């Protein structure tokens with residue numbers, strides 16, 4: 001979206017997420033180009049991005065959605081209706097939500113054998129039933145993001161499945177699909193092929209029994225990435241086992257479709273450097289803090305003459321974006337534009353310190369900037385447990401009395 005001109009005088013207030021409809025469309029056309037002729041289904045995971053008007057646009061290009069909670073399932077049905085398929089998987093499936101979820105979803109990947117055993121009688125015949133497996137092949141270096149690590153709760157471990165296939169194969173009666181998600185931001189499809197080949201060797205009987213397999217997300221469809229390993233994996237699954245192949249990429253679709261625009265609200269000299277404080281915070285993009293990386297910024301230039309440490313506006317010492325250089329000096333009101341802000345940002349953003357959430361704008365296909373959502377003090381007070389209007393009125397009156405008594409302006 002960064003070659004699209006935005007007239008920032010149009011933005012009423014920063015911080016603001018701006019998602020570009022054209023960037024979303026180009027992500028889908030990139031997807032179609034790369035996967036053309038492979039006969040695979042694509043579903044979109046709400047966990048990566050769940051802003052409703054973007055979902056309505058995304059719905060035109062995908063076969064369905066993947067949800068991980070009752071709220072995500074309800075939201076999907078509310079905005080997408082009955083037309084698209086909704087698939088559920090979560091380690092957090094609850095007894096008191098299962099009936100409603102079964103009514104909302106078309107298919108379930110049960111996350112563990114015990115989840116499956118507990119709910120299969122309700123689920124069989126009601127939704128398509130699958131099992132999420134942990135192939136126990138790790139490709140992610142950072143343990144915190146590795147779904148295949150030792151003691152992972154994400155999917156039934158392959159050795160447990162093999163053991164059960166040997167001792168009590170009837171457990172798998174009713175399973176018609178398999179699901180795995182084992183990578184994170186990979187720009188190499190080789191791990192996916194290795195995983196599929198591993199399953200082919202280890203659990204061919206289970207693959208034979210199934211009608212479909214969901215290969216998860218975790219891969220970026222970068223321009224230069226070699227798709228041959230992916231094609232080989234799909235070929236194996238389709239030709240040897242006759243499986244319908246499904247993928248559920250999130251970040252690859254939405255990450256580059258959104259920017260976050262913020263303003264400089266203070267500049268502080270500190271120990272020989274200049275700190276620019278922004279009206280946003282790492283809490284609007286929590287993965288910056290979780291992963292400790294510096295997000296990309298438009299118009300930064302590492303050889304630029306003017307260098308700043310960019311920090312957020314909360315009291316958290318670690319509310320820090322990184323050190324950046326620019327060709328022109330920053331001043332109060334300068335705009336800082338973070339790029340690649342479409343995935344795992346809005347969905348994870350929170351209001352720590354009472355800092356408001358960014359507004360959300362859509363940059364439409366025709367180039368108009370439309371305000372979609374503004375957050376207010378009401379959103380904050382609702383989360384803080386203020387419910388009855390009269391309660392807040394009472395407190396406003398009390399506050400007025402206090403201010404009069406203490407002569408607060």
Ligand SMILES: Cc1ncc(COP(=O)(O)O)c(C=O)c1O
Pocket residue numbers: 045047048066089181183184185216217218219248249250251252343
């Ligand atoms: C089960 C599952 N599927 C799909 C995804 C989407 O992954 P990504 O956004 O990296 O493509 C995730 C992300 O955590 C996931 O847990």
